[in-house]
Amino acid sequence: MRLQDAQPQEGSRKRRRRVGRGISAGQGASCGFGMRGQKSRSGSGTRPGFEGGQMPLYRRIPKLKHFTVINPKQYTTINVSQLASLPANAEVTLSSLLEAGILTATKGPLKVLGNGDLGVALRVQAAAFTKSAQSKIEAAGGSCEVVA
Template sequence: MQLHDVHQGVHRRKLKKRVGRGIGSGHGKTSSKGHKGHSSRQGFKQNPIFEGGQMPLARRVPKRGFFNGAFKKEYILVNVGDLEAAFDAGTVVDEAALRARGLVKGYAYDGIKLLADGDLTKAFTIRVTKFSAAAAAKVTAAGGTVEAVPYTGRRLEPKAEGATQA
């Protein structure tokens, strides 16, 4: 290899393949799509799990267990380190205060859960739906209190088809 042919064949701006531009282009007639079939049609998109007609893996593997996602609880997670940065000592931290500081947004969840990530040196009165044991220990060690309160926000449910407004 010589220094003058290091960049031979390397193009900074690779040209787009122009298909269907005549037989002389090498990509004429069928535009590199072969003959007939669904993959030659306009707008065709291959399903990413399609296995060429073979029985798909999701149907080959037996079903086991049960999961009812309609009853799954989803919580907004707030860490004690976030409270340390956002609030002054002695503050009552509840849903309204967390919303005002931008730590909680939206209504598509079932409550607020306090977790123990971060350090806490200020004393707070914290009212949340749930909290971890480690988070409660950090709050009480800093001189604060933690109370479990029911969630007051509303969970947004998807509209049922054909439902009428009253």
């Protein structure tokens, strides 16, 4: 087989439709576009997404910068400044904060945030720490332990 022998398969190529060349050609007069209206005229017709003047779908839906998280993680948050009132070398957990009265309710696991200053060394056990909270606790001589 040579390159000049390569031909398309029989029946795969159809001749183009010659419209507007008389009634005997099968597509005479209106060329299959119907009688009147925007879609029968020459030119491209309407742009994609155009709905005849009705507010199109892509403008009706809400514009979101991002999709909301379906099941967001709920944390019980506490700032480093609230831990400053605890005694030195105390072990800080979610249950110990509830007993001490610093927290009154729980929404989920404990997360320590970095707002404020800490002057005492504490052993903090929480599900999550912000970077600033972890650095402040360790700078005061304490330790941070991530618990599941």
